[in-house]
Amino acid sequence: MNVTIRPLDIASDVELEQYQALAEALDEDTYGGHQKQSLTQLKAELEDSPYWTARRWVAIAETLEGGEMLVGRAAVFLPLKENLETISVGVAVHPAHRGQGIGTALVEEALLPAIAESGRTLVEAYGEVEAGADPEDLRHPVHRIAARLGVSRKNLAVCRALSLPLDPALLDALDAESEERRGEYRIELWDGEIPEEHLHAYGRLLTQLEIDEPDEEVEHEPAEYTPERIRESERRMRESGTTRIVAVAVAPGGEFVGNTEVHVHEAPGSTLGYQENTLVMPDHRGHRLGLGLKVATHRQLAERAPQLRSLVTWNSHVNPWMIAVNEKLGYEVLFHELVLQGRREA
Template sequence: MTVEVRTVDLPDAADEVGERGDRFRRHHELAIRVADARYAPGVLDLRPDERLAAWASSPSERHVRLEAVDGDRLLGAADLWLPMQESTDVLDFGTASDPALDAAEARAVHRTLVAHVLAMAEAQGRIVVMGGSPGLATAAPGSAAIAASTGFGAADPADAEAAPLVEAGFALEQVYRVSLVDLDALPDLPERLAAAHERSAGYRVVAWEGATPAEHRAAVRALHERMSTDAPVGDLALEPEIWSDERLAEFEEQKTRGGRTIRTVAAATPDGELVGYSRLFAGDSDVARQHDTLVVREHRGHGLGMLLKLANLAELATHHPRHRRVTTWNAEENRPMLATNEAVGFAPIAYEAVWQRRQSKEQS
């Protein structure tokens, strides 16, 4: 097997006729197979136009899709995300291989993709490179698993995705837990939401669909900025983000491109200050994706995390009754949020490891 890496020229539309459209649709099918094997069938389903929107670049982040091929056979792919406003010395990427490959073939594909990504990072002056692989909840005693620097979670260094990262000098910084909740298993959701309101007395919930209303835009921009500083990131070299109104508009437009809907709930003080929020993305699949959930530090300890989670699930059940399941990603060291998720009914379905390699400017 000979592995060649090429940059993918994405089409303007998912149904575009011609080589670009045909290639994109092959990548879309590969992404489905990879997600089904990694998580569970249907959990991360996207329509082609939703996936094309997810792979689009923006003023704040440039996306590059690579493919690993052997002649006309698509063996695997990589997604590269290059921040364009903050953390501009960072390149974040993930690799994937066709689940039909055997272990040796998969390792060769990932190793070739990692080498190509590192060369691109060096050429573009991106001295901090972050990569991903499957993770583990814990490192079993006596096992060869590598523990994350946070002390929570681990990864198998022999995994086909992880091995090339270990070989290239990456350190395991963080592990994320991927969790799923089924609304059909929450028949008492209205009662639990009422109890959460009682516990969070003095705060009220504000909810909306789609773009943030004008009266809340400044507050939501501030919450996005706090998400970049208050959420745990371990030792990942990420800078605080600055959110202008243009950046918020671009973010919301991209997330709703392809037919997806944003549902947002926020916690407000009696004087109307927004001190926390939770957002869900609902697309064509019956599985919605939990995005950010944040309660600013000054207002923690009042049960607002639980209130926001339950309120958004109730909003989803009311306005999108076909969406019966929700996925969420949380850092394994974020025990308060994980405890909230577990109490809501989320259960783990996978773990994702985040690796990082720093290279000095002199070395690059």
């Protein structure tokens, strides 16, 4: 099979359709669900932002019949406001076409030249190792690719998935458990965009999460989530067809001390959703607010996203508190995620 590596042609709808089909196949294989984005929504997601810029490549295989098939993808992301030494890279190959050198070709022909051109000195990548396999086994394809990129494991996370729909009785029981310790704290649900008057406070929660999340030896500068940055991310989400369900924890004095977000794609055929950042501020831990926040968002799913079959989330393996909350809700391990980094000469 002859494979060509070239930049993704975003002017070609035929190519974008194949690119979307590859994304769906990868998500089905990894998470047991996928998102059905339209081409307009996909184009919105592929646009650069004021906070980072990206380059993307595809691997095209020529089939015996003379046709072409998009079988792999690679991308680099350059943060523009913080982490200015970092270049974040990704590579993935269709599950049916692995083990034939396509991943290696994407690394050698696209990623390594782009890393060199960028002048950035800290290379970062993420890799998946299936549950049950040893994430440290250097014979695994992820480590083979990582060695070519000059990166090695700096943190280990676990991806878990929750099968939906949930039993309302379980949510009632968990809410009662959280309420026992909640005292004067309140949980509030926000529908869609962050209210204007709370943008600054919400941004502080988002930055705090990046500071507090256990990430072992990963080098990462927390981002500053200004009101403009939050609005920009909301615009992108809207244009790519994603809505968010947000819950915040409010302390007896009225300040915001915790949050959680679930991101859901609106198309009826989108079966996969993401449980994103959950945080309780350090001085307010121990009131079961993490559990209360998650119960509040997960309760919304039956009504606001009945199309979902699977909700996925990531935790560092050194975050027993968050993992315990997720296990109570019924999340089960899908795979190990490696955070890989490596330094290079400019």
